[in-house]
Amino acid sequence: MFTTALRAPKLGSAEAECEDAHLVLPAEAPDTWRTEPVLVAVADGASESLLSGPWAALLTTGLLAHVAADPRALDAPEAFADALARAGLAWRPWLADYVARREAAGRPIAWYEQPGLDRGPHATALAARFAPDADGRTTWAAAALGDSCLFHTRGADLLHAFPLADAGAFDSSPGLVNALTTDTALLARHTRTASGAAEQGDQFFLCTDALAAWFLREAERGGAPWDLLAEHTRGGDPERFAAWLEAARAAGEVRNDDVTLVHVDLG
Amino acid sequence: MTTAVPYTAEISRATPACFVFLVDQSASMEDPIGGPARQRKADVVADALNRLLTELSVKCAKEEGVRDYFHVAVIGYGHTSVGSAFTGPLAGRDLVPLSQVADRPARVEDRVKKFPDGAGGLVESRVKFPVWIDPVANGGTPMCRALAQADALVADWVARHPAGFPPIVLNLTDGESTDGDPLEAALALQRHVSADGAALLFNLHVSGSAAIPVTFPDSPAALPDTYARALFEMSSPLPQHMRFYALQQGIACTDLSRGFAYNADITTVVQFLDIGTRATDLR
Numbered sequence: 001m002f003t004t005a006l007r008a009p010k011l012g013s014a015e016a017e018c019e020d021a022h023l024v025l026p027a028e029a030p031d032t033w034r035t036e037p038v039l040v041a042v043a044d045g046a047s048e049s050l051l052s053g054p055w056a057a058l059l060t061t062g063l064l065a066h067v068a069a070d071p072r073a074l075d076a077p078e079a080f081a082d083a084l085a086r087a088g089l090a091w092r093p094w095l096a097d098y099v100a101r102r103e104a105a106g107r108p109i110a111w112y113e114q115p116g117l118d119r120g121p122h123a124t125a126l127a128a129r130f131a132p133d134a135d136g137r138t139t140w141a142a143a144a145l146g147d148s149c150l151f152h153t154r155g156a157d158l159l160h161a162f163p164l165a166d167a168g169a170f171d172s173s174p175g176l177v178n179a180l181t182t183d184t185a186l187l188a189r190h191t192r193t194a195s196g197a198a199e200q201g202d203q204f205f206l207c208t209d210a211l212a213a214w215f216l217r218e219a220e221r222g223g224a225p226w227d228l229l230a231e232h233t234r235g236g237d238p239e240r241f242a243a244w245l246e247a248a249r250a251a252g253e254v255r256n257d258d259v260t261l262v263h264v265d266l267g
Numbered sequence: 268m269t270t271a272v273p274y275t276a277e278i279s280r281a282t283p284a285c286f287v288f289l290v291d292q293s294a295s296m297e298d299p300i301g302g303p304a305r306q307r308k309a310d311v312v313a314d315a316l317n318r319l320l321t322e323l324s325v326k327c328a329k330e331e332g333v334r335d336y337f338h339v340a341v342i343g344y345g346h347t348s349v350g351s352a353f354t355g356p357l358a359g360r361d362l363v364p365l366s367q368v369a370d371r372p373a374r375v376e377d378r379v380k381k382f383p384d385g386a387g388g389l390v391e392s393r394v395k396f397p398v399w400i401d402p403v404a405n406g407g408t409p410m411c412r413a414l415a416q417a418d419a420l421v422a423d424w425v426a427r428h429p430a431g432f433p434p435i436v437l438n439l440t441d442g443e444s445t446d447g448d449p450l451e452a453a454l455a456l457q458r459h460v461s462a463d464g465a466a467l468l469f470n471l472h473v474s475g476s477a478a479i480p481v482t483f484p485d486s487p488a489a490l491p492d493t494y495a496r497a498l499f500e501m502s503s504p505l506p507q508h509m510r511f512y513a514l515q516q517g518i519a520c521t522d523l524s525r526g527f528a529y530n531a532d533i534t535t536v537v538q539f540l541d542i543g544t545r546a547t548d549l550r
Contacts, residue, residue: 012281017329051330111395112324112333112369256277 001130001138002265003038004030004233006241011249011256019045020208020260021056021123025064028262030236037071037131039064040262042148044124044208046176047257050116051098055179056123058094062087063127071129071141074193080143081187084125084177091120091179120180124148126206130198130264138266140204141195145187147174148260149212151205152198153226158219159202163192167216170209204264205229210257214248233263273464274506276432278336278546284432285338285362285424286544288316289413290352291440292345296404298441301475301532308473309402312439315536316341316400319544324369324397333369336546338362340420341399344413346406354401361420372397410444414452418459421466425459434459434466437543439536441473443494453501467503469526469543473536480530482539483513485523495529502527505542512545 005028009018025039041060045052066073066083073083095117102108109117124146132138142150144163147170152160164170175190198204203226207215218225232241241261248254278284296309320339327334340361343352351359355373378396381389421434436456459466478491483505487496502525505513513520516538528539 012279017331048326050328110328110332110369111375111397112321112328113330115325116328256279 001034001038001132001267002030002032003028003034003040003262004236004265005260005262006233006238007260008238008242008245008258010258011246013258017053018258019047019053019056020258021045021053021060022206022260022262023060023064024262025068030233033267035132037129038264039067039127039129040206040264041125041127042206042208042260042262043126044146044148044258044260046122049119049122050113051095052121052123054094054098055091055121058090058179059084059087059123059125059177062090063125067127067129074127074129074141074143075195077143077188077191077193078184080127080145080191080193081184083127084145084187084191085182085184088177088179088181120178122176122178124174124209125177126150128204128206130204132266136200138198138202139195140198141193143191143193145175145177145191147209147212149207149209149215150194151207151212151215151226152196153203153205154199154201156224158226160194160196161216161219162194164212164216167213167220170213174209198266200267202266203230204266206262206264208258208260210255211259211261214254229261230263230265233261233265272507274432274508276430276461276463278432280335282428282431283336283338283364284546285420285434286340287362287417287420287434287436288339288341289410289417289436289438289440290316290341290343290400291408291410291442292343292352292403292405293408293442293445294346294404294406295442296402298475300473301477301480301530306533307402307404308441308475309404311533311536312473313400313402315533315540317396317398318537319540320368320399321397323365323544327365328369333366335364335366337365338424339365339368342413342416343403344409345403349409349412349416352400352403354399357399362424368399372399373401374398407445408440408442409446410438410440410449411446411452413438414449414456418452418456421456421459425461425466428461430462432546433461433464435543436466436468437540438468438470439473440470440498448497450497450501457503464506465503467506467526468501469539470498470502471527471531471536471539472498472529474530476530478530480528480532480535482518482528482531482535483520483524484527484529485521485525490529498529499525499527509542509545513542516542518542
């Protein structure tokens with residue numbers, strides 16, 4: 001399989017301010033055909049919390065480390081919730097280092113930042129594993145908390161939309177993982193899991209919410225948004241993707257938010 | 268960007284929104300507010316505004332500083348003057364970007380705050396309380412001049428942000444205007460229109476009277492006097508997102524509710540500011 005990723009910050013924000021994160025293991029490499037299992041994680045940092053971008057990045061790293069060590073982390077909400085809580089253990093050391101760096105740079109934490117740091121950052125999380133076998137079939141498993149989505153397509157058909165299957169289901173308060181949460185029962189209640197089998201030629205698209213909502217709306221209208229996205233990922237031109245996104249935002253088709261897309265192409 | 272539904276424009280650093288607070292600083296603000304606390308009205312209003320500016324700063328804080336989603340003016344009006352009520356480094360300024368508000372309070376006080384202890388009781392904890400506005404109570408109530416000053420700020424803002432979220436003006440008063448009938452000035456202010464809707468004027472009456480409090484009424488029928496009815500007529504209808512939020516807070520309102528509260532106590536002052544400055548969509 002080939003894997004490609006594209007991302008873009010919300011209009012008006014710099015690249016460094018993008019609060020989405022993604023990770024592909026082994027490393028995303030559009031021109032490299034993988035025959036070993038591939039792991040993908042996508043996380044969307046909540047714009048109203050502080051340091052949610054770094055938390056989203058830590059979350060993708062921590063989640064995939066757990067999934068790599070034990071693929072069963074994607075099989076049940078309780079197992080994924082445990083992986084989420086374990087990923088959160090990295091937050092306090094990271095924050096202590098961040099606070100020390102700020103102090104060393106002569107920019108200590110300001111009074112208006114402290115309440116946000118005390119509350120902890122929030123992000124959605126989606127992780128998936130794709131394992132090809134010798135017969136050209138690929139089994140996949142995914143787990144998600146929040147509204148980042150995975151889509152499985154074959155030709156002109158959308159076979160699976162996970163965890164949301166309806167464009168109307170997106171709202172402004174999705175489920176979120178707080179870095180300080182250790183309540184695995186709570187995390188498990190908000191986690192969804194899915195799995196299936198795919199054939200050579202199938203496509204998977206993992207998207208954060210703004211792009212996912214657009215994808216479902218287009219699909220509900222009878223369109224095939226996956227063709228357009230695949231054109232962008234296969235073209236490998238982030239600037240062209242950014243230009244399309246800007247036009248789609250201006251037309252009111254895509255909400256102005258950070259966007260991440262990971263394309264898993266089964267050939 | 269033109270939006271079909273008013274008051275839904277994106278609020279971002281590129282397209283910020285603005286709040287203008289008009290604060291009655293007349294002599295009667297020395298009197299106690301209604302309800303059991305019996306605090307001075309001037310203290311309640313100043314505390315509520317300082318708290319709101321604190322919450323706005325925290326809400327818009329990111330790791331590189333507070334983002335300028337909002338510009339804020341606080342205009343005091345009393346016997347001696349109509350003008351900026353900021354004290355400290357921002358004294359004399361009108362619309363100030365939120366990042367500068369956050370970085371330049373007059374002082375940061377240590378205050379004791381009570382928090383739920385999780386077992387039905389309360390525990391006290393020391394908190395930082397930034398102060399930008401001091402309580403003032405002095406002389407008459409030149410509300411017409413205050414509205415005219417707000418009008419100038421609103422007109423200039425809309426001219427510079429023709430597509431953005433319309434300015435929101437919140438007038439906090441305890442008495443009758445002493446420099447004429449404010450109705451025309453209030454209506455004129457609401458005629459400044461961006462592509463996203465007309466400027467909003469909300470009025471909050473803080474009082475020590477025994478009359479029944481009224482929040483977000485949809486008609487003047489239940490209001491006890493001509494002054495309250497005049498303030499009702501001066502007030503804009505509540506936009507849909509604020510009605511929705513008010514309902515979430517347990518405050519009854521209808522499609523015709525106006526941004527007006529009569530005979531407000533401490534809780535209502537805070538809720539009124541919270542609902543009246545509720546943004547739809549920060550980016």
